[in-house]
Amino acid sequence: xxxxxxxxxxxxxxxxxxxxxxxxxxxxxxxxxxxxxxxxxxxxxxxxxxxxxxxxxxxxxxxxxxxxxxxxxxxxxxxxxxxxxxxxxxxxxxxxxxxxxxxxxxxxxxxxxxxxxxxxxxxxxxxxxxxxxxxxxxxxxxxxxxxxxxxxxxxxxxxxxxxxxxxxxxxxxxxxxxxxxxxxxxxxxxxxxxxxxxxxxxxxxxxxxxxxxxxxxxxxxxxxxxxxxxxxxxxxxxxxxxxxxxxxxxxxxxxxxxxxxxxxxxxxxxxxxxxxx
Amino acid sequence: xxxxxxxxxxxxxxxxxxxxxxxxxxxxxxxxxxxxxxxxxxxxxxxxxxxxxxxxxxxxxxxxxxxxxxxxxxxxxxxxxxxxxxxxxxxxxxxxxxxxxxxxxxxxxxxxxxxxxxxxxxxxxxxxxxxxxxxxxxxxxxxxxxxxxxxxxxxxxxxxxxxxxxxxxxxxxxxxxxxxxxxxxxxxxxxxxxxxxxxxxxxxxxxxxxxxxxxxxxxxxxxxxxxxxxxxxxxxxxxxxxxxxxxxxxxxxxxxxxxxxxxx
Numbered sequence: 001x002x003x004x005x006x007x008x009x010x011x012x013x014x015x016x017x018x019x020x021x022x023x024x025x026x027x028x029x030x031x032x033x034x035x036x037x038x039x040x041x042x043x044x045x046x047x048x049x050x051x052x053x054x055x056x057x058x059x060x061x062x063x064x065x066x067x068x069x070x071x072x073x074x075x076x077x078x079x080x081x082x083x084x085x086x087x088x089x090x091x092x093x094x095x096x097x098x099x100x101x102x103x104x105x106x107x108x109x110x111x112x113x114x115x116x117x118x119x120x121x122x123x124x125x126x127x128x129x130x131x132x133x134x135x136x137x138x139x140x141x142x143x144x145x146x147x148x149x150x151x152x153x154x155x156x157x158x159x160x161x162x163x164x165x166x167x168x169x170x171x172x173x174x175x176x177x178x179x180x181x182x183x184x185x186x187x188x189x190x191x192x193x194x195x196x197x198x199x200x201x202x203x204x205x206x207x208x209x210x211x212x213x214x215x216x217x218x219x220x221x222x223x224x225x226x227x228x229x230x231x232x233x234x235x236x237x238x239x240x241x242x243x244x245x246x247x248x249x250x251x252x253x254x255x256x257x258x259x260x261x262x263x264x265x266x267x268x269x270x271x272x273x274x275x276x277x
Numbered sequence: 278x279x280x281x282x283x284x285x286x287x288x289x290x291x292x293x294x295x296x297x298x299x300x301x302x303x304x305x306x307x308x309x310x311x312x313x314x315x316x317x318x319x320x321x322x323x324x325x326x327x328x329x330x331x332x333x334x335x336x337x338x339x340x341x342x343x344x345x346x347x348x349x350x351x352x353x354x355x356x357x358x359x360x361x362x363x364x365x366x367x368x369x370x371x372x373x374x375x376x377x378x379x380x381x382x383x384x385x386x387x388x389x390x391x392x393x394x395x396x397x398x399x400x401x402x403x404x405x406x407x408x409x410x411x412x413x414x415x416x417x418x419x420x421x422x423x424x425x426x427x428x429x430x431x432x433x434x435x436x437x438x439x440x441x442x443x444x445x446x447x448x449x450x451x452x453x454x455x456x457x458x459x460x461x462x463x464x465x466x467x468x469x470x471x472x473x474x475x476x477x478x479x480x481x482x483x484x485x486x487x488x489x490x491x492x493x494x495x496x497x498x499x500x501x502x503x504x505x506x507x508x509x510x511x512x513x514x515x516x517x518x519x520x521x522x523x524x525x526x527x528x529x530x531x532x533x534x535x536x537x538x539x540x541x
Contacts, residue, residue, distance in 0.1 A: 175331055176368035176427075180434060181358035181386040190385050194372050 057245040061237060065246075068226070069233035070253050076215040076229055079143060080150025081208055087151055088158030093188075095163050106159065113156035118149075118214050125149040126221040142227045146218050154211050161203045165196035205265045209258050230254060280343060282307045282438055282469045283328060288337035290323055297323045299493035301337070305438075305486075308467040312480035312501070315490035316516055321473045324490070325440050328471065329360045342437055358386060361431030365443040367423040369415040375402065375426050376411045379433045387434065394433075401429040405459050421452030425459055432463075439463065441472040475520065481505050489513045 015023065094106035113121070125145050129138065138144040169192050177187035197204075216231035223232060234250030283305040290298040297320045305311050313321045326332040328339055330346050330353055339346040346356055370378050379398035383389045389397070402408050405425040415423055424444055431439060441460065445453040457479050464470060464483045474480060480487050480501055487504040489496045491512050497504060508514045 170366075170368075172364060172366050172368040173370065176362075176364060176370070177382075178354075179329055179331060179357055179360070179362035180382040180430070181354045182382065183354050186385055190381060191370055195370075198372060 051244045052248045054243055054245045057237075057241050057243055058249050061246055061249050065230070065233060065249060065253060069228055069230045069250065070256075072227060073212065073215050073229040073253075074257070075143065076146045076150065076218055077208065077212045079147035080154060080211050080215065083147045083151025084154030084158050084207075084211070085204075087155035088162055091155060091159035092162035092166065095159060096166060110156045110159055113152055114160075116153075118153045119217055119220060121153050122149045122217045122220045125152070142218070142221060142223050145221055146215065149217075149221075150211055150214060153214065154207055157207055157210075158204065161200050161207065162196065165200035166192055168199050169195045202265045202269045205261060205268070209261050209265075212258060212261075213254065280307075281305060281340075282309070282342060283471060284338075284340040285324070285328070286338040286340075288324065288327060288339065289335045290320070290327060290332060291335050297493055298327070298334070301490075301493075301495060303488065303495065303498075305469060305471055307469055309485045310464045310468075310470045310472065310483055311486045311488060312484040313471065313473045313488045313490060314475070314477070314480060314504075314516075315496075319490040320493040321490045322442050325442050325471060325473050328438075328440055329357050329362055331362075354386070358434055359437045361428075361434060361436035361439040363424070363427050363431055363439065363441045363444045365446050367415070367420070367427045367447070369423055369427055369430070371415050374412055374414050375407070375418075378415070378426060379430050382430065383433055397433050398429075401433045402426070404432065404462070405429045406455075419452055420448045421455045424448065424456045428456075428459055428463075438469045438471070441470065441474065443473050443475065445474065445476055477505055477517070477520065489516070491516065 091106045091109055094102040095110070097103055097106075125138075125148055130136070138148060140147065166188075173191055173195065174187055177191040178184070182190065215229055218227075218229055219232040219235070223229075228236065230250045230253050234246040237246035238244050281304040283303070285301050285303040288298050288301040289296070299320075301320075301324055303311075303324075313324065315321045323332055327334045328341065328346065330339075334347055337347070341356060342359055344356055345351060346353070369375075370381070373381060376395070376398050379401060380391075380394040383394040383397060384391065399408065399411070402411055405428055407422060407425055407429070410418060410422060410426070415426070418426065428439075428444075444460070445456050448456065453476070457476060460470070460472070460479070461483050472480075472484070482501075484501045486498060487501045488498040489504055489508070489510070489512075496512050497508065497510050503509075504513065505517065508517060
């Protein structure tokens with residue numbers, strides 16, 4: 001008893017807990033301010049502005065940067081996402097199958113496509129597939145190729161996400177469905193998967209953001225002028241104008257989509273926190 | 278009593294080395310209400326889950342309405358349509374509202390059209406006294422309301438038999454009464470019921486027969502007055518005295534004490 005009493009007394013020597021806390025916070029603010037000032041002083045703002053923020057160059061990018069480049073980026077991303085979602089769903093269900101070979105194939109697929117850089121898969125789809133199956137054309141031209149390449153990459157990630165979502169649905173849900181006479185397949189479709197998707201909506205949206213950025217890899221497939229997306233468009237214009245402003249504008253266009261998406265994810269996450277029974 | 282509605286023959290179930298059921302024989306007649314009581318781990322829930330094959334028995338046979346549930350070639354989904362089950366944790370579908378919880382199984386499993394399913398759903402919600410919650414989501418309901426919806430969901434499928442797996446064990450004490458009232462109503466309507474429960478008052482008042490299980494076997498069974506009122510076996514007496522207030526000398530007074538509590 002006396003021991004604790006002693007500890008409860010303010011210490012005579014040194015700083016109190018409160019003083020320590022305010023000192024620590026003061027140091028953190030000071031470091032931050034010093035870093036900002038150092039950056040502002042050392043950076044050559046004139047050259048930066050000259051190279052990255054030429055208003056007239058930026059102006060001449062419109063409206064093409066939106067109507068063509070951003071539109072294509074969105075198209076590539078969405079088509080890749082749809083392919084990835086369907087394929088990922090199939091692989092997730094294979095992963096959970098009671099048939100051994102399905103599980104093995106799914107595991108091998110996931111390990112391979114998660115382990116490879118997306119760039120290699122783009123080159124593979126662009127070069128190896130036409131070589132391996134001569135005469136066959138991937139439907140949809142570049143759009144089809146991008147959809148498949150992005151789909152192959154994202155399916156591996158989405159399969160794992162979907163599998164985790166399915167397994168996160170309480171076991172009692174399947175039991176209740178089965179006891180009502182649902183077949184295993186029907187229980188999966190009507191009861192389990194809808195709940196799994198509510199759980200995995202935030203990570204799936206994150207995957208969409210990642211795909212949005214990965215769509216820039218399309219430039220390795222070789223695209224026509226009309227098929228250019230943000231990165232390619234920005235780079236091309238940067239080399240013709242010998243100025244990097246187009247890169248900055250393209251970057252801002254990405255953020256125009258990714259930041260709202262991230263905010264949506266954050267809102268969904270806090271909402272699903274509330275909705276947990 | 279004609280042909281038994283539920284018939285269990287020499288049922289064994291083990292999980293690994295753990296023999297949970299060690300030879301159960303039980304018959305439940307049409308319209309009969311049987312309460313299965315016993316300490317936790319006695320295998321009573323496993324027995325119940327074997328009746329609709331949520332657990333696959335290691336050995337033995339189960340018949341429901343003359344169909345052998347344990348036959349490997351039986352259409353288990355068809356059999357389960359005739360067996361309603363109510364779980365301790367309710368297991369309502371959280372992504373559907375109350376009405377959808379009742380209509381979706383009817384539409385997907387029984388292939389009823391939308392109007393019929395909605396009509397049956399409304400009927401059964403009225404039976405459990407929750408018509409005004411038709412559009413609510415399960416998460417907004419109390420445990421007792423959720424369990425009544427779960428009962429209504431099972432009833433909407435038109436079952437011949439109802440299985441209850443500790444239906445009131447997850448409820449706050451003051452909510453138990455509503456659920457038991459619904460079950461009592463079902464019993465008086467002549468539903469064949471198999472109820473795993475710790476509610477001795479309910480067993481005593483509603484059950485036609487009480488089965489006491491311990492260690493994976495049926496220790497004794499008989500009328501509620503006999504099994505709960507004057508148990509023959511020491512294990513039954515021991516269980517009951519631990520379940521009911523140990524300070525009370527007479528079991529009978531304790532149970533009448535509980536009546537007041539449940540109905541309050």
